[in-house]
Structure formats: structure tokens, C-alpha cells
Amino acid sequence: MSEESKESRSQARLAAAAERKALAETAAKKARRNRLLVSLAVIAPILLVVIVGVSISLVKSKVDSTVTAPTIASKSDGYGLVFNPSAKPQIDVWEDFQCPACKNFEDVNGATVHALAQNGKARVVFHSLSFLGAESVILANAGACAAEEGKFLEFHDYLYKNQKPENSAYWGLSQVTAAGVAVGLPEKTYKSCLKTGKYAKWVENISAAGAKANINQTPTVLINGKEIDRNAGIYLDPKLFNKALADAGVK
């Protein structure tokens, strides 16, 4: 074998190696491009979903001052329904018509709160939260419809007396209508208020205001802006509750 042919063979080997390397580089480039395309095509919609979701929730969480609210709702009270605006002390009840713990409070102390709202011995503010789901929103809206007809307290009591398991699909239009009629609401206007969800945005406002007021659970009851002591059992003890009210100046 001559020196030249050995040399040319080794050159050919080198050339072949270079070609292989170039091929590999092209393939790698192509793979990188594919990867980038796939990434962009998939990442873009994911980012979109996240950004849109974040934006919607941030916008929705703002209290909207343009909503249709019942007449007795007070903006400065987080859109709560106010009874006896100029009386003192102030009692705030943050509740959800579907919440069993709210019913427990209601069973024990509801009549006391109801009486205060009626006899004018305290400024009572009801805030209808709706954490528990769609039926809470329906009932909170219905409560506002009832408030507009001057029947909030009656409707409120009726709902607790007839509370159903959470989101059991009981509170559809016909049952909510029946509840309103049972406390004496005019069927036609009340039903249209329900159907259009007239105060649905107001219900959102209550939730947003509750978030700002750091209300983390229902029921939450405040006397003169101070939450009554949950650990002391005031919520479920009428004697303690009445004492707390008396201490705050309720005669």
C-alpha cells in the first residue's frame, strides 16, 4: 500500500467524519427549532389562561360602586343591609344562608338580633356572604329582593328555619319563589328580581368587602367592630351573647 493511498484514505475518513458531524449539527439545529416551536405553541395558550384568569379574579375582587344595590344597603358598611342607621351600638352579622354554623347561631341568638333590628335598639348590619356556592348566591340575591320589599328579616328567618344541605339543588327558582311568597312577598316583582339576578353583582360586592374586612368564616358577628370571642363560646350561648350586647350598651 502506497503512502499516498494511505493518506487519501485517512483524508476520506476525516471528510466522512466531518460530514457526519455536520449532519448531526443540522439535526440538532432542527431539533432545537422543533422544540422552540412546540414550546411556543404550547406555552402561549397556557400563559394566556393564567394571565386572563389572574386578571379576571383581580378585577372581580374589586368592590364595584356602580352595582344595583337594595335601598337599605350601605356602601360604607361594605354594602351590608342596614337596620336603624343612626342607632348604637353596631352589630354586624356576616353569614351565608346555606351555612350550618350560621343556622346554629341563628337558632340560639337569631331572635335577639331580629328584635334589635326591629325595635331600633342597635344598628344591625347583615352581610350575605356566598362562599358555599351557587345556591348561596341565589339566596343572597333573593334576600336583597326581599329587602327591597321590606321583608328581609322575615325572609332571613324563613331561610334558616328551612335550611337544606349545602348545594343540594333544592334552591331553584320555584323553591326560592315559594319561600318569598311564604313570607308575603309580591310574587310577580319578586320572581322577576330572582330571574334577572337583579342583585347578583351586589352579592359579589359583599364578598369582596368581606375579603377586605378580613372575614374568614361564617358566621362572624361583630359588636362595635369587634368580633365576639369565638373561643369563649359566645356564638352558641344566649347568656354570654346577651351579656356582650349589654356590655356594649344595648338596653
Add this chain to the structure above:
Amino acid sequence: MDVKNFARKYSSVNLLALLARLILGGALLYAGALKALHPYQAAAAVRAYEILPVALANPLGYTLPWIEIGVGIILVLGLYVRIGAILGSAMMLIFIGGVSSAWARGLSIDCGCFGGGGAVDPSKTAYVSEILRDVLFLLCGAFLVWRPGSRWSLDAMGSGRITEDLYEDEFDVDEMEG
């Protein structure tokens, strides 16, 4: 497909990574979706930890579910797995820290991990199981940060690192996401 490639595709590391992706990504996706449906409750759950001031806790409560959804999708699809795993693990570390802190301060809250949340009766707290669950998710995340290469991932499809027969030696699984 040659034997070596077959072995790589179905190696226990790749399958474990797939499992880790589905567990961590699936959990984030599920938890995020449950919370995104109830933003006010999610915000209340964050406030109940009493760590952040209300003005910060609320925006976090409203946005966190969507971030969980995003990271969850990334992990389930297997795209940018290492980045997703770093984010997912960081979230789990924060969650574990938050729950431990609530426990240590004697609060009685539900972690609100999968919706719900807020104060609960002291007898209904479940700090140990909540922390253990998050530790499991954290382990999945840590494994993926270490070995992000896995079966049925867009990372693998896009790069040809696992599925392509050609030039396989150019792309070692160990170098993934470098």
C-alpha cells in the same frame, strides 16, 4: 427501535419521572381549578393563615389558583419540566412552611389546599396529613428537578432526546434542560 433506545425509553427513571410529573402536575391542576372556581373562599383561606397582611393575602388568594393551574399544565404536558418542577417545589415548600407555622401558632385552620379553608374546629385540623401530602408532592418536584427527562413529555418530543433513534449519544438524558 433498537434495544438500547427501547431500554432508555422505558427506563425506570423515565417512568418514575412521568409518575412524578402526573402526581405533582395533576395535584396542582386539580387544586388550582377547585380554588379558581371559588376565589373569595381562596382569599379567605390565605387570610386565615394570618401571615400576610390582608392587602397582600387577598391578591395572593385570587391569583394563586391560576398560577397552580399554569404550573400544573406545564408538568402534565411535560414542557420545561425542570422549570415547572422548580416552581412546583417552591410552592410546596411555601405551603409546608405555611401549614407548619399555623400549627405552631396554635391556629385551627384548614389548609385550603383543595378549596375550602379558613378556621375549623380544633378537633378538625389535619396538619400532619396536610404536611405529609405536601412532602410527597415536594419529593415529586425534587425528583423532577434532578431528572426532568421522562416518557410522554413535550420536552422529549421537541428535542428528540428520548424518542429519536438518531444521534442519541449527542443527547444524554442526564443533560436535559441543562
